[in-house]
Amino acid sequence: MSLPLREYYTVARAAELLGCTSDDLVHWAMIGCIRLNIKIDQAVGILLGVDIDDSLCGIDFDVIFKDTEFQSRLNDIEKIHTEHSYEDNDESSDDVYQIYFNEKIELIHTGLKHIYANGGDDLILSDINLSRFFSYLNYMESRIVSEDFCHIIQSDYFGSRDFEDDFFAKNNLVKIDNATYVRASGFFALDVEFFSNFELNPKFVSCNGYNYYNIVTMPESNLSLSLLAKEDVEFSLNDLFIFKKDFFAILKSMQDGVGMDKKYARYLSSNMHVWMKNVNYSGGGISQSKNITVKERISSPLRNVLRMLIGKHYPEYINKPSKLAEILSAEARQTQEFHNQKFDGETVARWLGLRNGLREKDR
Numbered sequence: 001m002s003l004p005l006r007e008y009y010t011v012a013r014a015a016e017l018l019g020c021t022s023d024d025l026v027h028w029a030m031i032g033c034i035r036l037n038i039k040i041d042q043a044v045g046i047l048l049g050v051d052i053d054d055s056l057c058g059i060d061f062d063v064i065f066k067d068t069e070f071q072s073r074l075n076d077i078e079k080i081h082t083e084h085s086y087e088d089n090d091e092s093s094d095d096v097y098q099i100y101f102n103e104k105i106e107l108i109h110t111g112l113k114h115i116y117a118n119g120g121d122d123l124i125l126s127d128i129n130l131s132r133f134f135s136y137l138n139y140m141e142s143r144i145v146s147e148d149f150c151h152i153i154q155s156d157y158f159g160s161r162d163f164e165d166d167f168f169a170k171n172n173l174v175k176i177d178n179a180t181y182v183r184a185s186g187f188f189a190l191d192v193e194f195f196s197n198f199e200l201n202p203k204f205v206s207c208n209g210y211n212y213y214n215i216v217t218m219p220e221s222n223l224s225l226s227l228l229a230k231e232d233v234e235f236s237l238n239d240l241f242i243f244k245k246d247f248f249a250i251l252k253s254m255q256d257g258v259g260m261d262k263k264y265a266r267y268l269s270s271n272m273h274v275w276m277k278n279v280n281y282s283g284g285g286i287s288q289s290k291n292i293t294v295k296e297r298i299s300s301p302l303r304n305v306l307r308m309l310i311g312k313h314y315p316e317y318i319n320k321p322s323k324l325a326e327i328l329s330a331e332a333r334q335t336q337e338f339h340n341q342k343f344d345g346e347t348v349a350r351w352l353g354l355r356n357g358l359r360e361k362d363r
Contacts (some may be wrong), residue, residue, distance in 0.1 A: 002124050005247065008187065010240070013033035026199075029168055032262040033249065033263070035217075036200075036240045038187070040186070045182060047224075050136040060124075070114070147220040184227070192265045206229055246292060
């Protein structure tokens with residue numbers, strides 16, 4: 001009598017059951033067919049953000065909400081915004097757009113939670129981009145994301161910021177302004193940066209968060225985080241696991257005699273030049289994972305100077321980041337040195353200490 005499958009297996013045991021080698025499993029992970037997972041306990045890392053605008057453009061919510069009340073309510077929001085866009089040409093356009101944006105995101109999140117709670121969890125979790133978007137909204141709402149075999153939680157979720165302060169002091173690490181620090185426990189998938197020269201590079205490198213090393217991903221939610229490490233920490237194949245769904249994918253491929261789908265981020269030379277461009281790679285290390293927008297960080301004193309200058313020269317736009325971005329871009333075009341420089345509202349909002357229309361101190 002055969003035993004029922006476990007939810008996960010060590011790499012060695014999975015290879016034994018499948019009749020392949022551990023190297024085969026590493027290869028399939030490298031090309032994005034499966035994931036290699038590692039178990040961590042109370043690690044601290046930086047949650048990598050999800051580009052909400054890209055998600056709104058890249059996910060077809062008309063299909064997801066088809067024939068539901070959420071589809072008609074979304075249509076109403078879009079109709080009202082379109083009418084205001086034609087009528088509104090004054091300085092309040094930023095405020096109008098922010099209201100529209102917030103209402104749209106809130107409705108989409110409510111709709112996805114309704115689908116998830118009513119038997120649609122497979123629909124959401126089976127799409128990597130959709131599950132990442134949904135899970136990120138969940139985190140922003142509750143500061144915790146939990147799934148069957150791992151969870152992340154805001155580092156000061158249970159009280160004061162003493163934990164964060166003690167952690168950075170004890171490990172001689174520098175805290176980054178506006179970074180989202182989380183504690184993570186459970187099984188997390190290794191990102192493509194753990195492969196080098198077409199081989200597994202089993203090591204967490206010393207990292208304080210500035211370069212976004214040590215990127216791991218939640219298996220179901222697909223949220224990624226950069227783990228902090230005071231010093232290099234090596235691991236081995238014996239520390240890695242294969243989840244049941246990937247075990248089944250290999251088994252089905254063997255039974256059907258067809259190749260596996262490359263559904264995860266993958267390490268291949270044919271797409272590395274695109275990936276390096278996306279992650280701002282300059283040699284000597286990887287600074288961000290695939291499909292995650294890199295946000296340039298500036299020091300706190302410099303942000304204070306920028307806010308002071310903007311408040312002095314453009315006080316009427318201090319709470320209108322999109323309009324201010326247009327003005328700064330126009331100013332840059334008039335110069336020889338910066339004529340190709342273009343600013344966006346999100347960047348300017350960070351300079352001003354704004355997030356979703358609110359100053360950080362007012363949150």
